[in-house]
Amino acid sequence: MVTNPQPNYTSPQEYLEGEKTSQIKHEYIDGEVYAMAGASDAHVTLTGNLYMLLRNHHRGSGSRVYMADMKVQVEEINRYFYPDVMGTCDTRDQGTDYFKSHPCLIIEVLSDSTEGFDRGKKFQDYSYLPSLQEYVLVSQDRMYVECFRKNEKGRWELFRFAAGETIEFDSINFRCDIAAIYEEVKIS
Template sequence: MVTSRHEYYLSPEEYLEAEKSSQIKHEYINGQVFTMAGASDAHVTVVGNLCTILRNHVRATGCRIYMTEMKVQIEALNCYYYPDVMVTCDARDREFEYFKKFPRLIVEVLSDSTEALDRGKKFANYRHLETLQEYVLISQDTMMVECYRRNQEGRWELFLFEKDEEVNLASVDFRCPIAAIYEDVTLAEEVS
């Protein structure tokens, strides 16, 4: 969730060093840093639910799951993002302590302030990650999961999951009822 931009150039090394001690998270795009804002109860709950069930699924498979605090580096574009959820199964990622370079799955939970960025620029940038097989967008307002999956031709196909359906994340051979992702979340449709 981006809230402000700092207008001076920062090298990737300076950025990574500053992030180690920063109390506020920043994303980095080609020398510019962008301050991250806090998240809503629904956002945090969805992330926690998904991480919990995914963690149990990938346990002892060689895959690692990260949420909100681990950066992904897109080296070709000189940028770093903090995905809401990221799964890497690539042993090369074990050598990087503060970021990962070879994710298989990235998930972003949508909010009003980040939806355009998550659907547009971030997705365009994430597509430069050769190991990325799925990019998932989860609504925090309505029960809907959009899974963009790279096919064998390298094109991205959309798989949509809604209320009462089972979510399938093929990149990690994972299935769960969509309701499990939204457990303890009060949706906008329930309030009205």
């Protein structure tokens, strides 16, 4: 028996084609398409700082870093998201132009409107990615970063970084002073 999809159902293929020409970005969850809101100065600056630091670190290595406009596909549960920053060292990701499926690092800059989703359901959805080794949440109102790192048993461990500390992203062998990430960000 064939079931009919929901009336507002959008196939993954329709979604991906629509995103190529859309004036705004959308995330995709089980056939539903959700428009994304704009971001604050702090959010954009943090994202840019992280991208530049990670991009410079990986220059010439074969690993790639993306920010804001590259989707991640969570195929097992039919999802597409736009992480703020994502890193992949998997050669399979070189074969896709509009999304990546094998990131080892995903970073989300928290905002009041998305923090609950980023901490909860989105993290749960990202955890379906076998390649994901670290999921990072960056506060935009204080110098504070949380890194959820998958241990050798496949369990997520939390590492917190605050002012004066060195951040470590083991998945990509990256270290820097937290102040570099917060350069030119006004902290309340």
